[in-house]
Amino acid sequence: MNPARDALLWASSNRWLREHLPRHRFVRATVARFMPGERMEDAIEAARGLALDGIAATFTYLGENVEERADADAIAEHYLRLFDLIEERGLDAEVSVKPTHLGLDLDPEDTYRRLRPLAQRAAALGRHLFLDMESAPYVDPTLALYRRLLEEFENIGLCIQAYLRRTPRDLADLLAAGASVRLVKGAYRESKDVAIRERSAIRSIFGRLAFEFLRWGGGGRLALATHDVGLLSEIERRAAAAGFGRDAYEIQMLYGIRVADQRRLVREGYRVRVLIAYGDHWYPWFMRRMAERPANVWFAVRNLVARR
Numbered sequence: 001m002n003p004a005r006d007a008l009l010w011a012s013s014n015r016w017l018r019e020h021l022p023r024h025r026f027v028r029a030t031v032a033r034f035m036p037g038e039r040m041e042d043a044i045e046a047a048r049g050l051a052l053d054g055i056a057a058t059f060t061y062l063g064e065n066v067e068e069r070a071d072a073d074a075i076a077e078h079y080l081r082l083f084d085l086i087e088e089r090g091l092d093a094e095v096s097v098k099p100t101h102l103g104l105d106l107d108p109e110d111t112y113r114r115l116r117p118l119a120q121r122a123a124a125l126g127r128h129l130f131l132d133m134e135s136a137p138y139v140d141p142t143l144a145l146y147r148r149l150l151e152e153f154e155n156i157g158l159c160i161q162a163y164l165r166r167t168p169r170d171l172a173d174l175l176a177a178g179a180s181v182r183l184v185k186g187a188y189r190e191s192k193d194v195a196i197r198e199r200s201a202i203r204s205i206f207g208r209l210a211f212e213f214l215r216w217g218g219g220g221r222l223a224l225a226t227h228d229v230g231l232l233s234e235i236e237r238r239a240a241a242a243g244f245g246r247d248a249y250e251i252q253m254l255y256g257i258r259v260a261d262q263r264r265l266v267r268e269g270y271r272v273r274v275l276i277a278y279g280d281h282w283y284p285w286f287m288r289r290m291a292e293r294p295a296n297v298w299f300a301v302r303n304l305v306a307r308r
């Protein structure tokens with residue numbers, strides 16, 4: 001593993017840094033690269049801009065590991081208001097939530113109770129509700145929530161992480177259940193017993209999992225969520241050779257990352273969706289974005305120098 005990446009991932013879960021770093025203006029200026037703003041309305045405006053380029057959106061309200069039931073209830077209420085706005089503005093947008101933001105650390109049953117109305121509301125709008133995948137200890141409880149929701153609703157998707165050693169087995173079960181899947185490389189700091197660390201091995205597993213999903217041909221949607229455009233080209237070539245068109249899957253990226261490629265992919269006939277994160281609890285999420293490309297730290301340093 002890259003030591004800079006490891007240090008940034010360590011910092012992402014450090015409580016002292018979480019309380020102190022966000023107060024600095026240069027950090028806030030750097031966050032702006034990945035986030036259109038902290039308010040729901042900022043995210044909606046960003047989605048309207050993307051729509052002009054033919055790009056759909058996924059919204060996520062930032063936060064994780066809530067410690068109070070009332071906070072988790074308020075998050076669920078927030079998401080219901082977000083669905084109202086999606087409907088009102090007629091946006092091609094869906095929602096992705098973190099189970100620990102909805103109280104998974106406190107009580108899985110309560111988390112399910114909060115997720116169900118969100119799934120119901122998404123279904124009424126003809127949209128999907130996705131569950132993010134968090135660090136390894138949350139995989140089993142997240143899968144359990146997902147399966148339970150999928151029994152009742154078709155429009156539920158789940159993120160799966162190519163770096164986890166268990167994922168090929170999980171995918172086989174999910175395919176049999178007709179799941180919709182967002183495939184990512186994986187963003188957390190995991191031990192080598194749990195996760196593969198070599199970037200080249202993660203890339204090749206990502207490609208293999210994507211192809212397995214396509215070959216299965218089950219009922220669910222497949223989203224390839226990566227900025228690795230080389231990997232996307234490799235998957236496209238292999239998929240085309242096997243007779244799959246560019247509409248067999250969707251490509252997803254994050255707001256502010258590889259923006260020119262997002263537009264190029266639309267022009268080339270792919271369905272592209274961008275995840276827009278917003279909210280004021282951005283610190284751990286932002287640090288994971290820094291870890292994905294440690295060169296981003298130079299961007300932060302430039303912001304620091306520019307402000308002196």
Ligand code: FDA
Pocket residue numbers: 131132133134159161184185186187188225226227228229252253254257258274275288289290292293296
């Ligand atoms: P990789 O890290 O190899 O990056 C490829 C290239 O893209 C880099 O060389 C760089 O040019 C550019 N790039 C990538 N990240 C960048 C960054 N932060 N800043 C600037 N440039 C960057 N993970 C998870 O564990 N659970 C989840 O639920 C999700 N959800 C999710 C949704 C969506 C829509 C996306 C796109 C990603 C996630 N992820 C995630 C994050 C994912 O696991 C992974 O950490 C990142 O996508 C980075 O890996 P890439 O596949 O993009 O490749």
